[in-house]
Amino acid sequence: MREFHEYNPIAVAVYYLCVTAVTMFTMNPIIIGISLVASILNYALYAKGGVKPHLFSLILFVILAAVNPLVNHNGMTVLFYLNDRPITAEAAIYGAVAAGMTVAALYWLRAFSKAMTSDKLLYLFGRLSPKLSLILSMAIRYVELLRVRWRKIQSSQRALGLYDDGNLIDAVRGRARVLSILITWALENGIITAETMDARGYGTGRRTSFKLYHIRMRDIAIIAVCAAAATIEIVGLNAAAIEWYPIIEMKLFEPVSIIGYTGFGILAILPVIINTKEAIRWRYLRSAS
Amino acid sequence: MAVFTLRKLSFSYPNSDHKALDKVNIAVDQGEFITLVGPTGSGKSTLLRLLKPELMQNDEMTGEILFHEKPINALDARESAAKIGYVAQHPEEQIVTDKVWHELAFTLENLGQKQAEIARRVAETAAYFGIAPWYRKRTSELSGGQKQLLNLAAVMVAEPEVLILDEPTAQLDPIEAARFVDTLYKLNRETGVTVIISEHRAEELLPLCDRMIVLDQGKVVCDDAPRVIAQKIDRNSPYLPYLTAAARVFIQSGSQGTCPLSVREGRQFFKQTAVSKETTISQAQAESTTAALELKDVFFRYEKDGADILNGLSMTVNEGEIFAVLGANGCGKSTAAAVMAGVRKPYSGKVKLFGKALREYKNGTLYQGNLSMLPQDVESVFLRATVREELKGCEAVIEKLPFDLSPLYDRHPYDLSGGERQLAALCKALKNQPRVLILDEPSKGLDPDSKERLGELLRALKADGMTIVLISHDIEFAAGCADRCALFFDGGIAACEDTADFMNGNRYYTTAVSRMTRGICRNIYTVDAAAVMIGGGRS
Numbered sequence: 001m002r003e004f005h006e007y008n009p010i011a012v013a014v015y016y017l018c019v020t021a022v023t024m025f026t027m028n029p030i031i032i033g034i035s036l037v038a039s040i041l042n043y044a045l046y047a048k049g050g051v052k053p054h055l056f057s058l059i060l061f062v063i064l065a066a067v068n069p070l071v072n073h074n075g076m077t078v079l080f081y082l083n084d085r086p087i088t089a090e091a092a093i094y095g096a097v098a099a100g101m102t103v104a105a106l107y108w109l110r111a112f113s114k115a116m117t118s119d120k121l122l123y124l125f126g127r128l129s130p131k132l133s134l135i136l137s138m139a140i141r142y143v144e145l146l147r148v149r150w151r152k153i154q155s156s157q158r159a160l161g162l163y164d165d166g167n168l169i170d171a172v173r174g175r176a177r178v179l180s181i182l183i184t185w186a187l188e189n190g191i192i193t194a195e196t197m198d199a200r201g202y203g204t205g206r207r208t209s210f211k212l213y214h215i216r217m218r219d220i221a222i223i224a225v226c227a228a229a230a231t232i233e234i235v236g237l238n239a240a241a242i243e244w245y246p247i248i249e250m251k252l253f254e255p256v257s258i259i260g261y262t263g264f265g266i267l268a269i270l271p272v273i274i275n276t277k278e279a280i281r282w283r284y285l286r287s288a289s
Numbered sequence: 290m291a292v293f294t295l296r297k298l299s300f301s302y303p304n305s306d307h308k309a310l311d312k313v314n315i316a317v318d319q320g321e322f323i324t325l326v327g328p329t330g331s332g333k334s335t336l337l338r339l340l341k342p343e344l345m346q347n348d349e350m351t352g353e354i355l356f357h358e359k360p361i362n363a364l365d366a367r368e369s370a371a372k373i374g375y376v377a378q379h380p381e382e383q384i385v386t387d388k389v390w391h392e393l394a395f396t397l398e399n400l401g402q403k404q405a406e407i408a409r410r411v412a413e414t415a416a417y418f419g420i421a422p423w424y425r426k427r428t429s430e431l432s433g434g435q436k437q438l439l440n441l442a443a444v445m446v447a448e449p450e451v452l453i454l455d456e457p458t459a460q461l462d463p464i465e466a467a468r469f470v471d472t473l474y475k476l477n478r479e480t481g482v483t484v485i486i487s488e489h490r491a492e493e494l495l496p497l498c499d500r501m502i503v504l505d506q507g508k509v510v511c512d513d514a515p516r517v518i519a520q521k522i523d524r525n526s527p528y529l530p531y532l533t534a535a536a537r538v539f540i541q542s543g544s545q546g547t548c549p550l551s552v553r554e555g556r557q558f559f560k561q562t563a564v565s566k567e568t569t570i571s572q573a574q575a576e577s578t579t580a581a582l583e584l585k586d587v588f589f590r591y592e593k594d595g596a597d598i599l600n601g602l603s604m605t606v607n608e609g610e611i612f613a614v615l616g617a618n619g620c621g622k623s624t625a626a627a628v629m630a631g632v633r634k635p636y637s638g639k640v641k642l643f644g645k646a647l648r649e650y651k652n653g654t655l656y657q658g659n660l661s662m663l664p665q666d667v668e669s670v671f672l673r674a675t676v677r678e679e680l681k682g683c684e685a686v687i688e689k690l691p692f693d694l695s696p697l698y699d700r701h702p703y704d705l706s707g708g709e710r711q712l713a714a715l716c717k718a719l720k721n722q723p724r725v726l727i728l729d730e731p732s733k734g735l736d737p738d739s740k741e742r743l744g745e746l747l748r749a750l751k752a753d754g755m756t757i758v759l760i761s762h763d764i765e766f767a768a769g770c771a772d773r774c775a776l777f778f779d780g781g782i783a784a785c786e787d788t789a790d791f792m793n794g795n796r797y798y799t800t801a802v803s804r805m806t807r808g809i810c811r812n813i814y815t816v817d818a819a820a821v822m823i824g825g826g827r828s
Contacts, residue, residue: 119388119425130398134386141387144429149669155632156664161656161721177672185668188703192382198343200385200444201370201399210394210407212425 003278004271005046005115008219009123016112018226019268022233023105028240029093030252030261031233032100038268039107045275046114057106061099068095074245094244123213130209142186149185153178222270229267236260290357292451292483293317293340297352299507300335309335311507312352317485319450322477324494324515325487326531327504329706329736333487336504337455340485341375367400374449374482378456378734380436384428389420392428392439396447410446418442418472432619434465438472445476452476454486459707459734462618462762467493489736492801495533496551503528519548530737534765534801534816541820555805562823580644581725581756582606582629587638589628598624599635600780606725606758611751613759613767613788615798616777623665625777626729626760630662631655642725661723665730667714671702676713686719691749692742708739715746726750727758732766744770768792768800768814789814 005012023035040054047053068091070082075090116124118140126133157178197203240257243249293315300310309332317323327333338345339354342361354361356373364372377383386392393415397407415421420442423431431439437457444452454473458466470493477484488494495501495515503511503518510528511518519536522528529537535555539548542562549558582605589599598621606612616622627633628640631647640647642660650659664670673679677698680687687694694716697709705713711731718726728747732740747757747770761767767774768788775785776798786794792803792814803814813819 134398137386137388137391141384141428144387144427145381148429152664152666153669155627156662156666156669159627159630159632159656159660159662159664159727160670160718161653161661181669181672184671184703188668189379189382192377192379193385195344196375196377196383196440197385197399199341199370199375200396201367201447202395204366204370204399206401208398208401208403208407210391210398210411211404212390 002218003045004274007222008213008215009116009120010127010215011219011222012115012120013112013124014223014226015267015270016108016115018230020105020108020112022230022264023101023108026237027094027097027101027242027244028237028252029097029100029250031237031264032097032104034261034265034268036100036104036107038265038272039104039111041269041272043107043111045271046111053110057103060106061103064099064102065092065096068092068098076247090245090248093248119212123211126209126211130207133209134207145189146182146186150178150182153181153185157181225267225270229263232260232263236263290319291316291355292319292357293485294355294358295352296355298336298339298354299351300332300339300349303349308507310339313507313509315502315509315512317451317483320477320481320483321500322474322484322498323486323500323502324491324498325485325502325504326489326491326528327487327510328527328738329708331504332507333504334455335507337375337453337485337487340451340453341373342369344375370396371400371447372450374444374447374452376437376440376444376452376454376457378459380433380440380460383440384436387427387429389426389428389431389439390415390424392443393420393424393446396443400447410448414442414446418445432465434461434468434618437461437465437469441469441472445482449482451483451485454484454488456487456489456734458488458490463764464617466490470494470497489531489734491531492533495536496554503531516548516550519550530741535805537816538802538805538819538823541816542823544823552801552804555801556809559805559809559819579608580605581608581642582758583639583641583644584629585639585641587628587635587640589624589633589635597780599628602628602638602781604775604782604785606756607773608756609751609754610772611747611757611759611770613761613771613774614777614782615761615764615767615774618762620777621780622760622762622777623729626662626727626758629758630660630727632662656721656723658722658724660725660727661718661721662727663714663718663729663731665733667710668703670714670717674701676700676702676705679713680716683716683720685722686716689749689753690716691745706739707734708736708742711735711739711743712746715743719750723755725756725758727760729760730762731759732761732763740766764792764798765800768803 019035019039022031023039026032043053069087072091072094073086073088075088077089078086079089079092080087122133122136125136157174236257236259240254240260241251294317295313295315298310298313299308301308313336325333325336339350340361342364343366356364384392385395390411393411394407397410402410415424418438418441420439423435428436428439437460441457452473458469461469473484473486474497476482486494498515501511501513501515501518502509505527511521515532519532519540522532522540524541524543529540532540533550535549535552535558538555539558544558544562549555584602584604587599587602588597590597602625604614614622614625624633628635631640642650642655647655671679675698676694679702680694694712697705697713702710702713715731731743735743744766747759751757759767759771771788773785774788774791776783776791776795784791784794789812792799793807793812795803796807800814802816802819806813806819810822813822
């Protein structure tokens with residue numbers, strides 16, 4: 001089963017870049033609405049249970065939507081007065097759309113961070129520069145190593161009675177000592193690591209960079225779909241004009257913009273479609289055998 | 290054809306007046322499996338590093354090193370990286386990248402190989418070494434044995450002609466070490482790669498290797514097939530400890546005939562010579578009944594949802610005894626040590642020191658004169674730039690030591706050899722005059738001499754009334770100094786008996802001699818005892 005996040009990292013990254021960018025650079029309520037629904041569906045593919053993140057989004061949405069009408073009093077349609085200040089429908093609607101945009105973008109980014117593991121990010125960086133990707137890989141390894149070491153030193157110093165959490169000064173001194181050992185140790189290790197790198201031919205000439213991911217036809221297809229959809233968006237959104245203040249004037253349903261909405265709608269639920277299709281196919285294959 | 294030819298090779302380090310290597314002549318043939326042994330400081334590492342041009346500036350060298358009849362310095366950098374593989378002692382520090390697959394590809398990336406070629410060789414190598422199941426794992430998740438196997442595989446991926454290994458199994462437990470040596474032997478037989486390995490642990494290597502070279506003070510002392518060398522060495526030779534248990538019993542007992550090397554040959558030898566004598570071991574231990582350290586139904590886990598590392602651990606260490614907890618690496622022994630020392634708190638169960646729960650020792654009194662622990666990585670103990678500053682306040686301890694540490698005073702703790710480092714760290718652990726001392730793998734990576742000295746020190750401390758808990762995977766070391774042994778398995782103690790009963794009761798997890806004598810003669814589990822039984826013993 002090849003779920004969407006298992007596509008080539010480049011395709012996945014391009015996809016998330018497209019949907020997030022389109023969401024963030026428009027205030028078109030139709031697009032925002034599609035994006036919000038699709039991003040929640042898409043996030044649900046990765047989130048295993050739990051309503052906490054959704055609850056957080058809801059609270060965020062309410063706060064963001066409320067802030068605009070409270071501070072912005074433009075608009076002709078007055079709903080009511082609060083402390084002698086008019087609260088207008090225009091500002092309220094604008095606030096809701098802006099809040100929807102923020103929440104949707106947040107959902108896209110959350111899904112992106114779940115889909116892109118450190119491995120995939122490194123692969124992306126490696127495409128840009130093989131050297132950078134090696135340095136990052138080594139850095140990740142070293143951070144892990146140092147974390148383990150930190151704990152080891154702390155417990156061994158404690159068991160020798162050289163470390164006392166009894167009072168603050170002692171605790172600070174103890175930590176400083178642990179840090180000093182950690183650095184000496186790391187430098188000492190650095191020599192051994194540098195030697196093995198030399199022994200294994202590092203710096204003998206041009207390096208290549210081994211890639212674990214292959215680009216397949218469907219990855220190229222995804223990138224093509226993204227590019228096409230993004231182009232349609234730009235054209236379609238230009239056709240739809242929105243005036244917010246003093247009174248909302250929208251020309252949302254020009255023929256070109258409808259094509260734009262459809263294109264974005266398909267793009268936004270693409271991962272859901274792909275995963276559902278794969279799940280059905282998997283079931284079919286299993287029951288057939 | 291000779292792969293390496295060393296002619297009159299001498300070498301000394303800058304700022305040092307003695308020669309690290311002194312007129313060494315060695316010819317290494319293609320496909321040979323050579324074991325290099327010798328005491329610490331004999332020049333083993335220097336010799337091996339000189340064979341790998343990237344590691345050693347060889348300006349100070351006289352004589353010559355030829356690789357395939359050509360001077361080694363004439364070798365192109367890429368050729369040298371690919372053709373001469375090198376694996377060092379520390380599994381952890383040799384790993385460069387964060388993922389197993391990247392580590393395997395690293396050498397080939399450096400050599401500028403194409404994607405398709407790297408993919409093929411990495412796949413082949415991963416399959417051959419059995420790495421496939423953890424191919425996509427993080428390198429930090431691997432065990433010590435897996436890390437070292439990965440280091441070997443990452444070198445073999447470049448298809449070297451020669452493999453140079455500097456004490457590669459020193460940090461591994463006996464089971465991991467045996468597996469590593471088996472892999473080397475298989476590589477040597479199936480691919481014809483030449484292997485040159487230095488090692489303290491001869492037990493597994495000697496029966497397999499073609500040639501053994503003994504180095505002492507920079508000179509080649511013996512260079513022959515292991516059996517031939519064993520046949521020549523007498524019982525007073527300083528090189529005796531480098532032979533296998535079977536060979537040592539043979540030599541120490543003054544036997545005649547063909548010298549046995551492996552455990553299997555040792556059994557044959559015992560069958561022929563040992564008259565089924567009943568040997569009773571003098572139970573000379575102090576019959577103390579006061580409990581020094583007591584653990585009762587201790588449960589411990591690192592994370593809330595994690596698995597139990599200690600699973601109802603119960604044990605009692607009596608006052609004035611050396612108590613050994615034995616078990617494989619990664620089974621939770623070190624965690625048990627941390628719980629005993631009060632560094633980690635169990636979520637259920639009791640830990641008592643002299644009848645008082647650990648947490649009732651307030652304001653650091655626990656570590657002031659009651660308990661002390663020496664961790665596995667002694668590097669984590671040192672804080673200062675010289676040994677002298679490090680051991681300040683330990684004068685009382687140093688005075689009582691059966692040997693002299695003063696020559697080391699002006700050196701940096703990290704520059705000491707493994708054995709010296711261990712002793713210096715031990716002094717530090719003894720500073721507060723603890724009544725109970727917990728040692729985590731103190732014999733790891735030590736040469737036979739240092740182990741002997743350490744054992745001597747532990748016995749001396751015990752004679753002074755100290756209680757010692759020895760956490761170790763080194764069965765031979767425990768057999769030599771512990772009063773009681775416990776087998777740690779699955780988060781608890783699976784067996785706990787007097788050392789003699791323990792060694793004789795176990796089939797696999799016991800000393801080499803015990804494996805040889807099992808079913809032939811009873812209660813013999815050390816080389817010395819076996820030699821005495823067979824004839825005369827050490828005179």
